[in-house]
Each structure stands twice: as C-alpha cells, then as structure tokens.
Amino acid sequence: MLDKNGIAKRIAKEVQDGFYVNLGIGIPTLVANYVRDDIEVEFQSENGVLGMGPFPFEGEEDADIINAGKQTITTLPGASFFDSSTSFSMIRGQHVDLTILGAMEVSEGGDIANWKIPGKMVKGMGGAMDLVASAENIIVAMMHTNKRGASKLLKKCSLPLTGVSCVKKIVTNLAVLEVTDNGFKLLERAPGVSVDDIKSATEGTLIIEGDVPEMAL
Amino acid sequence: MLDKNGIAKRIAKEVQDGFYVNLGIGIPTLVANYVRDDIEVEFQSENGVLGMGPFPFEGEEDADIINAGKQTITTLPGASFFDSSTSFSMIRGQHVDLTILGAMEVSEGGDIANWKIPGKMVKGMGGAMDLVASAENIIVAMMHTNKRGASKLLKKCSLPLTGVSCVKKIVTNLAVLEVTDNGFKLLERAPGVSVDDIKSATEGTLIIEGDVPEMAL
C-alpha cells in the first residue's frame, strides 16, 4: 500500500520528457518532487506562471510570486508570467500535456467529482472544471477509499460532477487503473496489495486481464 | 466647395478632448493634421499601435513601426504596441471613441459600402468591417459625388456593403450631414455651396430644416 508520497512517486513515472504539466493541490503537488532529473518538464500554474521552481529560501518569499495554491514559489530560467485568460488558453487549447489532480470520486466512465459536497461548505471548483474539460491527458491521484472506507471508484459518481468522461488514468494507494470503455482496467498493484484487496475496494466495474504486475517505483 | 484637406479640417472639429481615434486611409489620415493643439487625442492604428505621432524624419524610418496604411510612423510618449487581437478588442469593445473612414457609397439608413466593386480588383476590407460594426461614432469622409458625377449619398447602396446602419455623420466636399431615421439631415453647407447644389448632388432623401448655415472652418 502506498502513502501519499508513494502515489506521487508512481505518478511521476507518467511524466515524459518535454511535458508541460499542471499539478493540482494536495497529492499532485508532491509529484514535482519525484520527476526524473534527466528529463525536461515545465510546471504551469493556472494563476499565471509557467516554469515554476521550488519554494523560495526563507526571507526570499515574494507576495507577487505564488502558485494556484497561494503558496510562495520561485521560477526557473525560461519562466514566464501571464494573465488568467492566457493561462486558460494554455489549458483549454491543450498546450498543457498532462494534468494531475485529486478527486473525491471517479466513475468507470471517467467522470470526476472533486469540488462540492452538498450540505457542506463549498469552496469552489477553481480551475478544475476548465482543466478536466480541456485536457487530453488527465491522471487522478487519490486514496482508493474515503475516510469511511467507501470506494471512490464508482459505477456512477454520487457527488456533483466536475467533468464528464475525462479521466484517463487513476493512481491510488492500492493500484494503477486505466479508464476504458468497459470500466476500470487494473494495470498495476501497489506493493503488498492483492488483486482481491483492490476488488473489494472498488465499487465500479473492475477489469482484470491476466496477471496484474506489482508496480515498480 | 472643400478640397480633401478642407474635409479633413472640418472633421477635425468633431474630435473632442480625450478621444481615442482611428483614422482610415485617404482623407481621414489628413484629419490628424488639423486637430486642435489644446486638446488631448490619441490615434490608434489597427495593426497594433496606440499613440501614433508624425512621420519619422528621413533616416529614422523603422520597418517595425508602421501604421495600417503600411506607412512608417513614429510614436508619442505614452504610446503602446500590442497584437492584432488586442487591437480589435479596443475597436470591438468600443474603447475607440471615434472612427473616421472613407466610403464609396453611404445610404440614408447609414449603410456603408467601401471595400469592393464587383468585376474590378478587390483589395479587401482590412479592418473596415470590424470598425463599422463596432464603433458607436462613425464619421465618413468622402467626396459628395463620384468621378462620373453620380451621388454617393444614396437611398440604398448599390455596391456590396461594409456595414449596415452604422454611419452617424458624413462630411463631404459640399456638406455636413447627419444620418437620421428619416434620411440625410443637412447640417452645414461648405463655403460657396448652395442648398440646391447639395440637393442635386444627393440621391438619397435629404432633410432640410430652416436655414442651413455655412460651415466654419
């Protein structure tokens, strides 16, 4: 079973040389820490920066240079700043190659719910609806089950949707799954996790073909 | 009767303090020469400059600094350069206060034709269709009749239209006219031109109320 950093580490392997990547808040943010050093990747943040670097050294924080999580950041050589409209042109126009974001629920049809729990405080969708409606390549990073132990990989989402038929791949603490026309196809097991463990934690249709390898990290 | 410079001089009186103005090619370009010195006006050119100044001194021409007529220009302090999309945002978004352009025909309903003569070489509409479809305040600068002596102020345009119901005011070599719901209202006569001269040169409905003053230049 993976912890949050393990999930981030596995997702980092999906990041290819030359990719522009948008990372959501939470587990996705951690992905930046595990991307291979020998490939070139640029991180975009929808508030208007391309070429994000690490957090600043103490004392060097700048209120005018933040990411979409409102955290102080730095930029790397080759970076650029731009307005919100241009930022979403990058996203909507599919210039961003990979979007990694968290979710509360994913359906076997690739629908995603990650912005609202009715009856509870709603914080808003931020840029998530634009990202999921636009991106060709969306990976969801999340725990396989919620705090009450209920599956987050469902036949149909119960929460208000963020986007429809958009998620391509899911990496959880238990498995790597691909969204196919027929349901969640199990690609890899997390270390020490059995196919049965994954079966019992997945409410949606699970497709298992042959031996399912344990993921390499 | 006015010459081209006279028409430009009369139109210059329509330019008010604080106006952003787009000048078309031909007579409109001359208007800049006659704007009062004691008011502040900025000239926009749709190829991407605001704050145009006079032509450069010889030897100071820059191929990278031209107006929409492809003429080398200079800029004044406070000028800015921008892309074509932004330029037409200024025009379409009605941030440009006054548009002055030439025409081949104007109808009494305010339609304008100035881009195409069927059977002849067509050079294209350039930015004219955007300008006339967007501007609140359009003044047409033209000769009252064409080279064959036929009126250019018509009941209905015979040439392909550039825009519909958009022209507000017309300044010709003979008169200043306003486009009203009922036709061309004669506002001013050019020096030495009689109401009858204007009547006979105007094919469209001409509205004459009381004494028509001679224009002051």
Added chain:
Amino acid sequence: MINKKVAGVSEALQGVKNDMTFMFGGFGLSGIPENSIAHLVKLGVKGLTCISNNAGVDDFGLGLLLQEKQIKKMISSYVGENDEFERQMLSGELNVELIPQGTLAERCRAAQAGFPAIYTPAGFGTEVAEGKETREFDGKMYVLEHAFKADFAFVKAWKGDEAGNLIFKGTARNFNPNMCGAAKITVAEVEELLPVGELDPNQIHVPGIFVKRIFHGQHFEKRIEQRTVRQR
C-alpha cells in the same frame, strides 16, 4: 496623451453607488486592489455584486467588505479560507455563484473585447451548465457563457503611467489585465505612477485605453496567504 491620473483613491472611486456590480483583480491575496477595497469599506456602499476569483480572507481583501456586509452577491471560482464568507453563505445572507476559473477570466475578456458570449467546454455535464445553452462543435460539447456587465473594475498594477498604461509583476498579474476595460469604468491603483515616456511602449501589459482612472496607491500590505519556504 490622454491623462488618466487622479489625485487619489477618493477621486478614483467617484460614482460608486449601492447595488452596483464591481470586478476586482487578484488571485488569493496577490495583486488585489487593496486601496480601492479599503476605500469602499470607508464609503460603506452596500448591496454589491462582486466578480472576483476569490473572496479574500476574514481580515483582508474582499473579506473586509464581507465583514461589513456590503456584498450581496459573489461571483467567484474559489472561496475557501474565509469563515465569515462561510457563515453568510450558509445563513443565506450572501448569494454565491461559483463558476470555473477560466470561464471567469474569459467572461471578463469578452466584456473587454466586445464579445457578447463565448463557448467553453468547462462545466459541460455539470451543474454549472444547468439552464445554459450547450452545443456541439467537432464532436465536443461546449457551454455558452455570457460576457459580464459591470459598473467598475478595480485593478492593481505594479507600475503605471499617466496615460493609464500598466505593467504587472509576477503572478500578481492574474485577472487584472482581463478586467481592464471590462466594466464601464476601470480604476487602476499602482505601486509606482510614472510620467508618460518612462515605460517602453513594447512592454506595456495593458494599454491606457482600457483604463479610465489611475492613482498611486498609498498603502500596499501585499499580504502572503501561504508562506512556503525551503531550508537553505
């Protein structure tokens, strides 16, 4: 050169009234028009509809207007991190319309650029698209979203000149350029207000034609919302 300079925030905000619709630049607390917000609190105008990506925090940004119950409706993409906001929203005092962030940016830009509406894929199939026209282009579904209509846009820039030309710094740019000229009157507050001729015409982010009034902001706190650092 058409001079857009006004003496200060008080002159810049002339004409603001109860029940108006305002746009505010900024993302989180970065690049927000601090001086205009402070003066709106002082003026006490109420019943406001505010278009802003976020709603500030309890004691800063638009949170200050919320504390005084000056806001009737918020149109935002993300409104977390604000207890008073949550209280007013749950109690029904505050009307909240949440829309996707890219849609928010483009509805501003549409108003600025004279487009009546846009087709965006964002929100299709979700409650955001409920009651809205949808349409297929090339096999993909889009939602029709209309240009905003606002009375004032309040933006904050780094440098500006008397012609109203603006330059922003870093990610404090965000929605500010898209809101300039998107309301009847655009008010820009700047950290540094220069005479014309000081800014390179090649390097203007927002040409002055989109700005109606510009003033030098007296006080910029520039508060950091999430101070994140690494060790040396």
Added chain:
Amino acid sequence: MINKKVAGVSEALQGVKNDMTFMFGGFGLSGIPENSIAHLVKLGVKGLTCISNNAGVDDFGLGLLLQEKQIKKMISSYVGENDEFERQMLSGELNVELIPQGTLAERCRAAQAGFPAIYTPAGFGTEVAEGKETREFDGKMYVLEHAFKADFAFVKAWKGDEAGNLIFKGTARNFNPNMCGAAKITVAEVEELLPVGELDPNQIHVPGIFVKRIFHGQHFEKRIEQRTVRQR
C-alpha cells in the same frame, strides 16, 4: 526547461507538405517570417492554403510563393499592392477568401485558446456573413465565425529564448502572437536567439508553451512598403 531550439530553417520546417494549411504572421511586410517563406519557396511545396492578413508584394513576402504558384488559396483581409496576386485571382487560378481583419485575428486566437467559434459583429449584413449563422445578443447582431485549423504557423519575433519565449518589436508584433499555438506546429524565427534566463519573465509576449520550434533567422531584409518621412 523544454528546449525548442532547432539548428535552422531547414530543421524548423520539417514536415511541411503539399496541400497543407499555413498561418503567416505579419502586417504588410512588417513582422513577416522571411526566412520560413524563403525556405518554403526552396522546398517547392504546392497547393497551400495560406492564412495571412496580407499577401505580400510581387517580389517579397508571400508574393514569392505566389510567383511560384505554390498557393492554392489565400485567406486574408487585404490583398492590394500585388500584380501577380491580381492576375491569378482574376484568372481563377487562386482561390481567395477575404475576411475582416479582426475576425482573422480572433479566429487565430480561438484556435490558440481552445474556443471552437466566436460571435463577432463584423460583417453582419454583408456578403461576409452569407451562409453563416447569425444571432442577436442584447439587440445587436453577430456572426458566428469558426476557429482556424492549420498545420503550421510561421511567426517572426524580435528576440526569443531557447524555451520558445518570444518578444516582438513595435508593430511587427501584429498577428504573430495570435498565431502562436494556433496551428499543430508553430515555428518561430527570431532576430536574436538567447539562452534561457536572459529574458525577464515579466516581459514575455508569448510564453514558450505556444511555440514548438525556434530558430535564429539568417537573413532579415525587413523591407519598408511605404516609406513616409517628414522634413527636418
């Protein structure tokens, strides 16, 4: 940093084929991708559809491609000042689609920004709107115009860096930024190609994400079409 630098025009144009659709930046002869055009002549690709505000003059700009009869169709707003163009158009050899200049810019930007179509007032009631969908918003009529689809966009910038970031000079900017990322492959030629870190991230006109290949142009004539001067 993702490196977009290619060795030269030959590598930059790899993949161009007969019957493709190309976008060309530039207004008149200002800011045109001279090196790419010259190489297209050399490659001899034919049957091209060219989206460009103008069509060059007889012996420069896109006029060079016209002379070699490489262009099948021009989509432009203004095509004066070109005898060979006129000859081919009147003889029916060349297909010409004239569209309003602002529509041209925005159909490029729509392609760049992922919008399928836009509503513009330009051309309503004229032959430009014939056969197109029109619609009323707030009492004003608009024409639906679709995003362009192109294979290559050729743009010219003043300075660029290896990450593909671009800066333009003066009115040579024009359509170039709107075409970046509006085609499958965007090729930028620059007068000065710098290592990353040399350009101020605040002052980038086009972020590198919109550019696929960048090269240092070997030759820029930068011809002036209408030399107008005043006396000292």
